[in-house]
Amino acid sequence: MNKNQVHRTRPWPGFQMPKSLGSFGDANCMEQLLVHCANAIETNDATLAQQILWVLNNIAPADGDSNQRLTCGFLRALIARAAKSGTCKMLAAMANAQNYDNLCNETHKFSIIELANFVDLTPWHRFGFTAANATIIEAVEGYSVVHIVDLSTTHCMQIPTLLDAIASRLEGPPLVKLTVAGAVEDAPPMLDLSYEELGSKLVNFARSRNIHMEFQVISSSYADGFSSLIEQLRMQKLMYSGGIGEPEALVINCHMMLHFVPDETVPLMSDSEANPNYPFESSSVYSPRSTLLKALRCLAPNVVILVDEDADFTSNNVASRLRSAFNYLWIPYDTVDTFLPRGSKQRQWYESYIYWKIQNIIAQEGLQRIERLEPKSRWVQRMRNADFQAVPFGEDAVSEVKAMLDEHAAGWGLKKEEDDLVLTWKGHNVAFATAWLPA
Amino acid sequence: MPTDLDNSSTASGEASVSSSGNQPPPQPPPPPSTTKKKRNLPGMPDPDAEVIALSPKTLLATNRFVCEICNKGFQRDQNLQLHRRGHNLPWKLRQRSGKEVKKRVYVCPEPTCVHHDPSRALGDLTGIKKHFCRKHGEKKWKCDKCSKKYAVQSDWKAHSKICGTREYKCDCGTPFSRRDSFITHRAFCDALGDALAEESAKAQTQGQGSAPVKPNLEADPKVQKPPSPPPPAPPQTSAPLAVQSSAAVLSTVLADQAVGMKENASQILEEPPVTSSLIGSSSSSTSSSSNGKTSTSVIAGLFASSAPSSTLQPPQQSTPYTDLIRAVAPTDRSVDLGPASSVEPISLCLSTNHGSSLFGSAGQERRQYAPAPQPALSATALLQKAAQMGATATNASLLRGLGIVSSSTSSGQQENLQWNTNNVEHENASVAAGLGLGLPCDGSSGLKELMMGTPTMFGPKHPTLDFLGLGMAAGGNPSGGFSGLMTSIGGGLDIAAAAASFGSGDFVGKDIGQSS
Numbered sequence: 001m002n003k004n005q006v007h008r009t010r011p012w013p014g015f016q017m018p019k020s021l022g023s024f025g026d027a028n029c030m031e032q033l034l035v036h037c038a039n040a041i042e043t044n045d046a047t048l049a050q051q052i053l054w055v056l057n058n059i060a061p062a063d064g065d066s067n068q069r070l071t072c073g074f075l076r077a078l079i080a081r082a083a084k085s086g087t088c089k090m091l092a093a094m095a096n097a098q099n100y101d102n103l104c105n106e107t108h109k110f111s112i113i114e115l116a117n118f119v120d121l122t123p124w125h126r127f128g129f130t131a132a133n134a135t136i137i138e139a140v141e142g143y144s145v146v147h148i149v150d151l152s153t154t155h156c157m158q159i160p161t162l163l164d165a166i167a168s169r170l171e172g173p174p175l176v177k178l179t180v181a182g183a184v185e186d187a188p189p190m191l192d193l194s195y196e197e198l199g200s201k202l203v204n205f206a207r208s209r210n211i212h213m214e215f216q217v218i219s220s221s222y223a224d225g226f227s228s229l230i231e232q233l234r235m236q237k238l239m240y241s242g243g244i245g246e247p248e249a250l251v252i253n254c255h256m257m258l259h260f261v262p263d264e265t266v267p268l269m270s271d272s273e274a275n276p277n278y279p280f281e282s283s284s285v286y287s288p289r290s291t292l293l294k295a296l297r298c299l300a301p302n303v304v305i306l307v308d309e310d311a312d313f314t315s316n317n318v319a320s321r322l323r324s325a326f327n328y329l330w331i332p333y334d335t336v337d338t339f340l341p342r343g344s345k346q347r348q349w350y351e352s353y354i355y356w357k358i359q360n361i362i363a364q365e366g367l368q369r370i371e372r373l374e375p376k377s378r379w380v381q382r383m384r385n386a387d388f389q390a391v392p393f394g395e396d397a398v399s400e401v402k403a404m405l406d407e408h409a410a411g412w413g414l415k416k417e418e419d420d421l422v423l424t425w426k427g428h429n430v431a432f433a434t435a436w437l438p439a
Numbered sequence: 440m441p442t443d444l445d446n447s448s449t450a451s452g453e454a455s456v457s458s459s460g461n462q463p464p465p466q467p468p469p470p471p472s473t474t475k476k477k478r479n480l481p482g483m484p485d486p487d488a489e490v491i492a493l494s495p496k497t498l499l500a501t502n503r504f505v506c507e508i509c510n511k512g513f514q515r516d517q518n519l520q521l522h523r524r525g526h527n528l529p530w531k532l533r534q535r536s537g538k539e540v541k542k543r544v545y546v547c548p549e550p551t552c553v554h555h556d557p558s559r560a561l562g563d564l565t566g567i568k569k570h571f572c573r574k575h576g577e578k579k580w581k582c583d584k585c586s587k588k589y590a591v592q593s594d595w596k597a598h599s600k601i602c603g604t605r606e607y608k609c610d611c612g613t614p615f616s617r618r619d620s621f622i623t624h625r626a627f628c629d630a631l632g633d634a635l636a637e638e639s640a641k642a643q644t645q646g647q648g649s650a651p652v653k654p655n656l657e658a659d660p661k662v663q664k665p666p667s668p669p670p671p672a673p674p675q676t677s678a679p680l681a682v683q684s685s686a687a688v689l690s691t692v693l694a695d696q697a698v699g700m701k702e703n704a705s706q707i708l709e710e711p712p713v714t715s716s717l718i719g720s721s722s723s724s725t726s727s728s729s730n731g732k733t734s735t736s737v738i739a740g741l742f743a744s745s746a747p748s749s750t751l752q753p754p755q756q757s758t759p760y761t762d763l764i765r766a767v768a769p770t771d772r773s774v775d776l777g778p779a780s781s782v783e784p785i786s787l788c789l790s791t792n793h794g795s796s797l798f799g800s801a802g803q804e805r806r807q808y809a810p811a812p813q814p815a816l817s818a819t820a821l822l823q824k825a826a827q828m829g830a831t832a833t834n835a836s837l838l839r840g841l842g843i844v845s846s847s848t849s850s851g852q853q854e855n856l857q858w859n860t861n862n863v864e865h866e867n868a869s870v871a872a873g874l875g876l877g878l879p880c881d882g883s884s885g886l887k888e889l890m891m892g893t894p895t896m897f898g899p900k901h902p903t904l905d906f907l908g909l910g911m912a913a914g915g916n917p918s919g920g921f922s923g924l925m926t927s928i929g930g931g932l933d934i935a936a937a938a939a940s941f942g943s944g945d946f947v948g949k950d951i952g953q954s955s
Contacts, residue, residue, distance in 0.1 A: 205625070
């Protein structure tokens with residue numbers, strides 16, 4: 001099993017004592033070093049921070065094994081943080097040096113075909129796609145108009161299989177309306193295609209499956225909880241409800257996107273950062289995240305699918321964020337280690353994608369820190385507070401997810417927790433899928 | 440069949456009955472005298488058969504039957520017997536009649552397995568062996584092409600032969616082993632577009648005809664972009680993303696600034712005709728010049744974003760400022776600054792400079808932003824050069840250094856240099872603080888203070904964060920701009936000391952080497 005977990009409970013030995021660096025090699029030590037380093041940076045102890053960084057730099061080469069690469073990612077993120085907060089000039093110098101070699105990685109824009117391959121490397125995304133699609137098909141049965149609002153980080157990668165599945169349903173394919181949020185901000189994976197072009201490809205594909213499809217982009221930002229998207233949907237709903245159109249099934253598909261929406265722990269925005277369109281009162285307990293869920297509830301959707309990564313990165317304490325990120329993000333490094341050759345392009349993209357996450361979690365603060373994952377339990381609570389009730393995944397969904405996982409590496413697994421599905425890697429929770437109806 | 444990962448076994452076992460699978464059969468097994476290929480139903484052996492339980496070790500041992508002459512091992516006794524014949528040793532093949540030899544069935548050694556129970560034993564040794572490997576063993580055979588893993592080598596071999604050939608193939612030639620991957624690829628592949636190209640025209644018109652007319656959406660089946668909500672989309676949507684983001688940041692800066700400024704200053708800063716001309720020239724320079732693109736695009740963003748808010752400005756206010764511009768413009772040309780890219784920064788500097796000289800305190804506030812639009816990368820270069828000039832340099836000389844390097848980013852900007860330098864000398868202290876962030880600082884606490892920006896330097900509403908934001912947007916890298924600044928300073932001032940404190944230069948040397 002994984003080294004991270006095996007040594008998890010070992011106490012911190014004191015980094016200045018051991019003579020050989022070999023004993024630092026395990027993930028637990030690396031985590032401890034990183035935590036100490038983060039604390040040193042936070043307390044402006046530049047000397048200590050530098051000493052730890054020196055050690056880490058020696059035991060965690062960027063081209064090492066997956067734990068070393070993981071550690072190296074955190075190391076770089078810490079340096080970037082130090083450079084921002086100005087604790088240590090030396091660190092800043094290093095951060096700068098490293099930014100140069102990151103530049104090319106971080107700005108990689110996927111072609112649509114590359115992105116399709118990228119998303120399919122592991123079940124990380126496909127798990128949610130598969131579970132969601134089966135549930136959506138079930139939820140919109142009998143409707144001749146299906147409106148899908150896709151809030152996803154993966155640029156509609158879920159839609160083709162959904163269209164393919166819905167095309168073959170017994171009563172014939174519905175009219176499909178697809179609405180996506182054209183995010184103002186860009187988070188990886190980034191696409192070198194506009195949403196308009198993407199949409200026309202999807203419309204074409206739908207046509208090849210005899211589905212009539214409409215595609216619309218509503219430019220909207222997760223930073224304010226997609227307020228303009230919600231507003232637009234509300235308008236459309238009003239117009240429909242008064243109209244003579246056929247009843248429309250509304251599906252809200254949230255795929256690893258909602259954790260970008262600020263939660264309660266985001267501090268008040270200063271005036272200079274404030275979005276003039278920000279529609280809400282600033283208050284210390286205000287949470288765009290919960291507000292969004294309540295707004296979604298008001299749209300009376302037929303089903304809401306909420307898929308996200310199962311970890312907690314919301315702490316305002318950088319050291320505790322570091323801990324939970326370290327204990328979660330080893331998974332993506334580990335999963336590709338088995339089959340993507342080191343140095344391959346795909347692996348570079350993959351790892352720079354993970355590195356972007358680490359960097360965001362560790363080096364960013366405030367509204368810039370958008371990797372604000374919450375564990376499943378907290379999302380469940382939010383959904384209940386927003387007056388949703390969970391619906392269990394059907395047999396179809398479960399068996400399709402299982403079949404999909406069988407086609408991937410042996411470490412992937414599926415857990416059923418109450419009504420929800422959980423994707424696991426070597427027994428550790430990776431992502432969850434939940435389905436909701438208005439209560 | 441060999442790719443079948445289920446319990447099913449090949450029928451080539453030594454016993455004529457090979458069983459597989461999980462479901463209890465409704466009928467009794469066929470007589471053993473039937474052909475060898477005939478399969479029994481899964482896990483329901485002849486009740487009379489001899490049940491054999493092998494340990495995992497024995498089960499997985501290859502070549503249990505060893506020839507005493509040449510030590511060659513065989514998996515089955517039958518094969519050994521045939522081999523012995525070659526040595527002229529006595530050999531004995533088992534009788535095939537099935538009557539004398541009692542049939543054997545094998546149970547899985549894994550206690551939790553359904554096939555551990557004798558009533559669900561499997562009928563042949565190979566079958567139980569493969570079952571055990573597949574279900575309870577390590578998958579150590581991996582397909583290089585699709586990363587599928589197999590516990591049984593023969594499964595892997597069989598898969599390898601057909602991997603990527605059998606399953607799904609797009610018209611573009613790419614093979615897929617999984618349907619979902621294929622579908623996703625297919626949807627976005629140009630091959631589909633080509634295939635649909637002819638149909639699409641027809642289908643489109645049909646679609647339009649048959650589409651239900653909705654009150655709020657056009658019936659056009661093609662991609663439609665409904666009117667986006669009024670405020671968020673900035674007018675310069677065609678500009679690169681970096682520009683947009685920087686524009687956003689800058690526009691907030693400008694907005695706040697405008698509020699804080701005296702009326703006349705803000706009016707002049709945002710005077711429409713000038714602004715629009717700046718946009719025009721800067722956008723053209725973005726496309727025409729490659730090296731200066733960061734700076735110009737940022738500047739374009741700066742002015743473009745301020746333009747929309749300026750529509751209500753009284754027209755007469757334009758006169759003094761445009762005059763200024765006009766006055767300077769000929770000068771530019773005389774210095775042979777033909778290309779638009781070089782005109783651009785000058786204009787910017789101009790506005791700043793005049794702002795400060797003409798409008799006293801209002802200009803003062805603006806000054807701190809003047810350095811910001813400089814591209815982060817060139818700022819890095821700047822400060823690196825500056826650091827080379829010596830850590831003990833005074834603010835003024837350092838900043839002059841900045842000016843020099845800055846102008847060198849696009850050729851022939853002597854005029855620009857002068858303006859910059861003017862600017863610097865004019866407001867030595869505040870610019871030094873803005874650009875040089877932490878220059879004179881040795882201790883970390885002092886540094887921190889400087890980094891955070893004191894209110895007197897930056898004004899209460901725009902601490903360092905905003906300033907950094909600008910650098911970020913310009914550089915296209917979250918920390919590039921700022922760390923760039925820091926680096927060169929650190930490189931000049933602190934690195935030696937830091938390296939010394941480490942004793943060993945390994946760590947330090949490597950990274951610093953890259954930065955300087």
